[in-house]
Amino acid sequence: MLIISILNFFSKNILIPKIMKICYSCGKEFDNKEMNKEHIPAKALFVGYPDDYKVNRITVPSCIKCNSDYSVDDEEFRNLIGIINSDISRDILSEKSAKSMIKIKNQVDRLVINQLGTIEGVEFEESAINNFHTKNFKGVFYKEYGYAIPETYKIVPFTEPTEQTKLLLHYLTDNFEWKVSGNRNVFGYIIQPSREVKNKKVDLKPASNDKIIACLDYNLSHTALVVAINTNQTRITKDLQEGF
């Protein structure tokens, strides 16, 4: 009996170690009891593609709160991709988006209809789309560097092409190689610090106060540029002082 109770003691207290994980999004620790993971990008973007496209998708550890916070945004973005999707082979994706939009009652208010009664476009919630890109940015950052981007960074997604965003996209695509989650037809990305490049095709490691930029390419039909800037000014001043 004594042996059994000793064994019980060990199995309860020692043999099952608490494995702590760092959440890719908030950077906080959580233990293996509430272990969760997040797919980057969301599974919804793989709908309509061959099953083997889903193999080797990026997964990152996520706390339950961050995992559920982003689920609505994923649906919103799938709707956007589905609506702008013109490839017949991906009709299932469009169909799913349409169904998902009909599901929500007041969605019809989003339709932009001209005087002839034809649909000119569909309005999307900008904040949901921005959250979606922010989530994927955090996901690829974690995947590349092994830690969550510090909270002091302000993350700003750009989805409209401008002269400035085009310059940044060129910086990324001219100097570095695309990386993939699952299949390039579904998701490709480049994430790098914004810095002078000495050797092309060689990944840079972020230093404190580096601005981080990423391009995220979805379904070969929609690209977002994301910029992250450290807003911790005291740190910037300190680094500058040390540098001189």
Ligand SMILES: [Zn+2]
């Ligand atoms: Zn979290």
